[in-house]
Amino acid sequence: MDFELTTEQQDIQRAAREFANGTFDKDLAMELEHHHRFPREIKKEAAKLGFIGIHFPEEYGGQAYGNLENCLIAEEFCRRDSGIGLALSFCCFGSGIILRYGRDDQKKRYVLPLTQGDAICSGAFTEPDHGSDINLLFTTAVKEGKEYIVNGNKIFITNIQEADFAVVLCQTNPEAISPRQGQSTIIVESNRKGFESSFLDKMGWKMSVTGMLSLNEVRVPQENLVGEEGQGFYQAVGYFNEIRVEIGATGIGIAQGSFDRALDYAKKREQFGSRIGDFQIIRHKLAEMATRIEAARLLTHKAAWELDKGIANRKLISMSKWYSARTAVEVADEAIEILGGHGYVLENEVERFYRDARALEIVEGTREIHKNAIARALVGKG
Amino acid sequence: MDIIVCVKKVPDTREAELIITKDGKDIEKGELVCDINEWDRYAVEEAIRLKEELGGSVTAVAVTPDEDEDLLRKCLAMGADRAIMVKDESFRGSDAHVIATALHHIIKDLPFDLVFTGVQAEDDGYAQVGGILAGFLKVPHATLVTQIEVLERKVQVHRELEEALMEVVELDMPAVCTIQTGINEPRYVSIMGIRKAAKKEMKTLNTSDLGLTEEELGDSASKVKIKGLSLPPSGKGAEILKGSTGEIATKVASILKSKGVLA
Numbered sequence: 001m002d003f004e005l006t007t008e009q010q011d012i013q014r015a016a017r018e019f020a021n022g023t024f025d026k027d028l029a030m031e032l033e034h035h036h037r038f039p040r041e042i043k044k045e046a047a048k049l050g051f052i053g054i055h056f057p058e059e060y061g062g063q064a065y066g067n068l069e070n071c072l073i074a075e076e077f078c079r080r081d082s083g084i085g086l087a088l089s090f091c092c093f094g095s096g097i098i099l100r101y102g103r104d105d106q107k108k109r110y111v112l113p114l115t116q117g118d119a120i121c122s123g124a125f126t127e128p129d130h131g132s133d134i135n136l137l138f139t140t141a142v143k144e145g146k147e148y149i150v151n152g153n154k155i156f157i158t159n160i161q162e163a164d165f166a167v168v169l170c171q172t173n174p175e176a177i178s179p180r181q182g183q184s185t186i187i188v189e190s191n192r193k194g195f196e197s198s199f200l201d202k203m204g205w206k207m208s209v210t211g212m213l214s215l216n217e218v219r220v221p222q223e224n225l226v227g228e229e230g231q232g233f234y235q236a237v238g239y240f241n242e243i244r245v246e247i248g249a250t251g252i253g254i255a256q257g258s259f260d261r262a263l264d265y266a267k268k269r270e271q272f273g274s275r276i277g278d279f280q281i282i283r284h285k286l287a288e289m290a291t292r293i294e295a296a297r298l299l300t301h302k303a304a305w306e307l308d309k310g311i312a313n314r315k316l317i318s319m320s321k322w323y324s325a326r327t328a329v330e331v332a333d334e335a336i337e338i339l340g341g342h343g344y345v346l347e348n349e350v351e352r353f354y355r356d357a358r359a360l361e362i363v364e365g366t367r368e369i370h371k372n373a374i375a376r377a378l379v380g381k382g
Numbered sequence: 383m384d385i386i387v388c389v390k391k392v393p394d395t396r397e398a399e400l401i402i403t404k405d406g407k408d409i410e411k412g413e414l415v416c417d418i419n420e421w422d423r424y425a426v427e428e429a430i431r432l433k434e435e436l437g438g439s440v441t442a443v444a445v446t447p448d449e450d451e452d453l454l455r456k457c458l459a460m461g462a463d464r465a466i467m468v469k470d471e472s473f474r475g476s477d478a479h480v481i482a483t484a485l486h487h488i489i490k491d492l493p494f495d496l497v498f499t500g501v502q503a504e505d506d507g508y509a510q511v512g513g514i515l516a517g518f519l520k521v522p523h524a525t526l527v528t529q530i531e532v533l534e535r536k537v538q539v540h541r542e543l544e545e546a547l548m549e550v551v552e553l554d555m556p557a558v559c560t561i562q563t564g565i566n567e568p569r570y571v572s573i574m575g576i577r578k579a580a581k582k583e584m585k586t587l588n589t590s591d592l593g594l595t596e597e598e599l600g601d602s603a604s605k606v607k608i609k610g611l612s613l614p615p616s617g618k619g620a621e622i623l624k625g626s627t628g629e630i631a632t633k634v635a636s637i638l639k640s641k642g643v644l645a
Contacts, residue, residue, distance in 0.1 A: 008580055011455055015571040022570065050573030063573045267399075 008104040009069060016051060016073040019350035020080035029081045030346060033206045036199075039084045043091055044118045051077075053092055053115040056099060060107045061115030067242060067307035071249035071300060078253025079260070081349075087207040089250050093158050094123025094167035096239045097185050101227035110165060110187060122163040124154040124188075125214050125236055132231070134169070134370050136179035139215065141170035141186050144214050147219045148172075148186055150194075154213040156363075161209040165189045168215070169232050176230065183232035187224040194218035204355030225269040241312045244321040244364050251324035251360045255293045258328075258335035258353045262286065265339050282338060289331045292342035315377035318370035326367060328357035383438035383532065385429040385464075387462065387498045388485055388515070389422040390444065391453040392505040400483065406610045407475075418453055421500025425561035425602035428530065429498055429569040430461035436532060439463045441492065445484040458579035459571045465582070470589045470599065474566040477604035484599075485511070487519035487592040496537065497558045501526055512560035523558035524551055528565045 005013065023042055032039055046052050047061075055064025055070040063069075078085030092114045098106050113119035127138055139152025150170060160166065168188050176182030188195060194216040202210060227235060263286060266277035276282050303320040306313050332354035336343035343350050361367050375382065393414035401410040418426070421559045442457035442465045444450050454465035468484055474482075491496060497519070502509035509525070516523030529540035535554075541549040542562050553559075589599060597603060623630045636642040 007452070007455065008576060011459060011571070011576045011579070012453065012573060014456075015459070015573065016454075019570045048572075049570055054573055063577060065573070073442060264397075 005072075009072060012054070012069050013064070013072045013076060015049075016076035017080070018049065019046065019049060020085070021078050024077070024084045026081070026347075026349065029083055029207075029352075033083050033352065036201075036206050036209055038091075038120065038159070038207055038209060039087050040118055042084060043088055043120070046088055047115060047117070052088065053095075053111070056111065056115055060099065060111040066304070067245055068301060068304040068308055071246060071304045074246055074249040075253040075256070075297075077251045079257040082250075082254045082257060082353045083205070083207045085253055086205050086250055086356055086359075089246060090158055090208060091120040093243070094121050096242055097123070097167050097235050098187065099224055100239060101185075101231065101235050106187065106224075106226065113164065120159050120162055121162045122157050122159045122166040122213070124157050124160070124166045124168040126154060126156050128153055128155045128212075132238075132366065134180075134183075136174070137169060137171040137183060139168065139170045141168075141172050141220075143172075143185065143222065144219075146222055148222060148224070150186065150188060150218040150220060152215050154215075156200070156210060157207050157213045158205075158210050158363075160211045160213050161199055163190055163376070166213060167226065168213075169236055172229050172232075180233035181230050184229045185226040185232040185235055186220060187226060188215065188218055188220055192218050192220060196356040204352065204360060206361045238312070240364060241314070241317050242307060245300060245303045245307060246318050247360055247364055248296065248303065248320040248324035251328035251357065252293060252297050252300055254328040254353050254357045254360070255289070255296065255324075256332040258332040258350050258357075259286075259289050261292060261348070261350050261353075262289065262335035262338040265342070276338070285334050285338060289334055292327045292331060296320070296327040300324050315374050317372040318365070321365065322361070322367040322370040325357070325360035325366045328360055329354065332357045353359065383432055383436040383496070384442055384492075384494045385432060385438065385496045385498060386441045386489055386492060386494045387422070387425050387429045387457070388443050388445075388468070388511065389426065389453060389457060390419045390500075390503050391416045391446065391448070391450045392503055393418045394504075397417055398593050400613060401477075402613065403612050406612075407608045407609065415489075418456060419503045419505075421502060421561060421563055423503075423568045424563050424565050425498040425500050426457050426460055427461065427560055427566045430569075431566060432496075432530065432532065433463075434461070434627045438495070441466065443485060443496075444468070444471075445473055445481050445488075447471050447476075451586075454584060455579050456571060458582045458584070459575035460569060461575065463582065464585070466585045466587065468587045468589065468592060472589065472596070472600035475601035475604065475608070476599065477606040478508045479514055479605050480515035480599060480603050482511050482518060483603075484589070484592065484594060486514050488587070489519065490573070494622055495557075497521075497556070499558070499560050501560045501562050509560070512558050516558035519556070519558065521556045521558055522553040523560070524553055525560045526562045527559045528562045530559065530565075 027266045050063045053062040054065045055067055058064045074089040077088050095111050095114055098110050141148040141150045166188050168186050170184055170186055171182055172184040173182030194220055196214045200211045266282050269276045299320040303316045335350040342348050375378050393411050393416050398414055403410055434441050440462040442454055443460040444454055447466045454467055458465055499512040524539050526541045527539045528542045531538045535555055536552055537555055538552050543549055623633050
C-alpha cells in the first residue's frame with residue numbers, strides 16, 4: 001500500500017494551486033457571483049494550460065491522465081475559490097457520456113471545443129417530476145425521417161444558459177418492458193429551434209448559470225444519438241460514477257479552503273488577551289475540521305484511484321460523495337462560526353463556500369440516496 | 383543560444399510565524415512551504431523566452447543540501463531542456479562563495495552563451511552568487527537586469543538603478559546576468575509541460591563527481607559565517623490599524639494629513 005501521490009501527481013497538484021492562486025481573484029469572484037456570470041476568461045486560460053479535461057484522451061484535447069489527477073485539480077481550484085472552482089470543474093458536464101459512448105466524429109466535434117476552446121456544455125437528466133427517480137422520463141425523442149423530434153422539460157441544468165450544447169436523456173421507447181431500457185442520450189445544440197432555457201436563481205454555485213431547459217419540437221439529426229438507443233440510462237449511471245467522485249473532490253476543496261481561512265483567522269484574531277486559536281473550544285473545532293477533511297480526502301482519492309483501475313465500486317463512490325459533500329457543509333459552517341460576524345459578511349468568502357457546499361449534498365444524488373446505495377450493498381435490497 | 387539558469391529553493395515566509403532554530407543560526411523550515419526563489423522564476427522564464435525566440439537550449443542547475451528535484455522538475459515543466467542537481471549535505475551553511483564554486487565546477491565544462499541567476503535569494507538576500515560565478519568563469523557580468531537583447535556575439539542589457547534610472551550596457555558573450563523581477567511575466571506550469579518534463583533529462587551529481595574536495599565545501603570553507611539570527615523586537619512607535627479596509631484607509635488618510643503628507 002502506498003498513500004503517496006506520484007511526483008507527477010504532486011506536480012499537477014502544485015500547478016493547479018499556483019494557477020488558482022494567481023488567477024482566481026477574490027474581487028473578480030465576488031463580481032462574477034453577483035452577476036451570475038461564468039468565469040469564461042479563466043476557463044479559456046485553464047483550458048490552454050491543460051487543466052480542463054485532463055482525464056480525457058489526447059486526441060480529444062485531454063492530457064490522458066486519470067480521475068485522480070482530475071480530482072486533484074478540482075480540489076485545488078475549489079480550495080482557492082468555491083465558485084470559480086465549481087464552475088470550471090463542471091464546465092464539461094455531460095460530455096463524458098460522449099467520450100465514453102459516442103462516435104469518434106462526435107467526440108471531435110463536441111469535446112475538442114470544450115478542452116481547447118471556450119465552449120461549455122450541459123448534461124440534462126433531471127426533470128421537474130423526476131429527480132432521484134429517473135425511471136420513466138417525460139422528455140421524449142421520436143424518430144421522423146432522418147431526425148428525432150425532441151419534446152419535454154428538464155430542470156436544474158448546470159450551465160444551461162451558456163451551454164453550446166446539452167446531452168439530453170430522453171425516452172425513445174415509452175413502451176419498453178422496463179422504462180429505463182427505453183431511454184437514450186441525444187446531443188441537442190443550443191442554437192436549434194425550440195431549445196429554450198430559463199434562469200433559476202439559487203442559494204449558491206452562482207457562477208454556473210443553472211436553469212430550466214424546455215425542448216419544444218426540437219429537430220435533431222439521428223446522428224446526434226450517442227451510442228445505441230435504449231442505452232441512455234445505463235450510460236448515465238456509468239458516467240455518474242465519475243462525476244460523483246469529482247463532486248467529492250470539489251467538496252474536499254471547499255472544506256479545505258474554508259479550513260484555511262478559519263485557521264488563519266484563529267491564529268490572528270485576539271480576544272480576551274489571547275489568540276482565539278489558543279482557546280480549547282476553537283482548537284477542538286479546528287482539530288475536528290482537519291480530521292473530517294482528511295477522512296473525506298482518503299475516501300475520495302481511493303474512489304478515484306479505483307476508477308482509474310477500472311473498478312466501479314458503487315459503495316465506495318457513494319461513501320465518498322455524501323461524506324465529502326457533508327464535510328464541505330460542516331467545515332464551511334464551522335469556519336463561519338470561527339470567523340463570527342466576519343464569517344457572515346461576503347468579503348471573507350466562507351459564507352459563499354458554505355452556500356456553494358450545500359449544493360454538493362443535493363446534486364448527483366442526495367445524501368439519502370447515497371446512504372440507500374451503501375445500505376443496499378451492505379444488507380441487500382430493502 | 384545556450385543558456386544556463388541557476389535556481390534555488392527557498393521557504394515562503396510571507397505569512398508564516400518565524401521560529402529561530404536552537405543553534406540560533408537558521409529558521410525552522412519544517413512547516414514552511416518551499417518553492418523556487420522568486421528572482422530565479424523570472425530568470426528561468428527569461429531563458430526559456432530567449433530559447434523560444436532564438437533556438438538553443440536551457441539547462442537548469444541547482445546546488446543544494448536537500449532533495450530539490452521538484453524545483454528542477456518545475457523548471458523542466460516550464461520549458462527548460464535539461465536539469466542538473468548537485469546534492470550534498472555539506473552545502474548546508476555554505477556561503478555564496480562555496481555555492482559559486484560548485485556552480486563553476488558544473489558550468490565550466492558545459493557550452494553556454496549566457497548564465498542567469500536571480501538578482502538575489504529571498505531567504506538570505508546576499509546577491510553574490512552571480513558576481514562570484516562570473517569571476518570564476520572569467521566572463522563579464524551585469525546585475526539587476528530588466529531587459530535583454532541578443533546581438534551578434536554580444537548582449538545588450540538594461541539595468542534597473544535607484545529612482546527608476548535605467549542603465550544600458552553591452553557585454554561580450556558568454557556572460558552572466560542576474561535577473562530582476564518584473565523583466566517578464568513568468569508562465570504558469572501547464573499540464574503539457576509536466577508531461578514533457580517527465581521525459582527530459584535530470585542529472586543528479588554529487589560533489590565528488592565535480593571533483594570538489596571537502597576543503598572547498600560547507601561551513602568550514604565558507605568565508606562568511608552566520609553568527610546568529612534574531613527576530614525584530616516589537617518596537618513602540620508602530621501603530622497597527624484595525625477595522626475594515628474602508629476604516630483603515632480612512633485612518634491612514636487622516637494620519638497622513640495630520641503629518642502634512644497629504645494636503
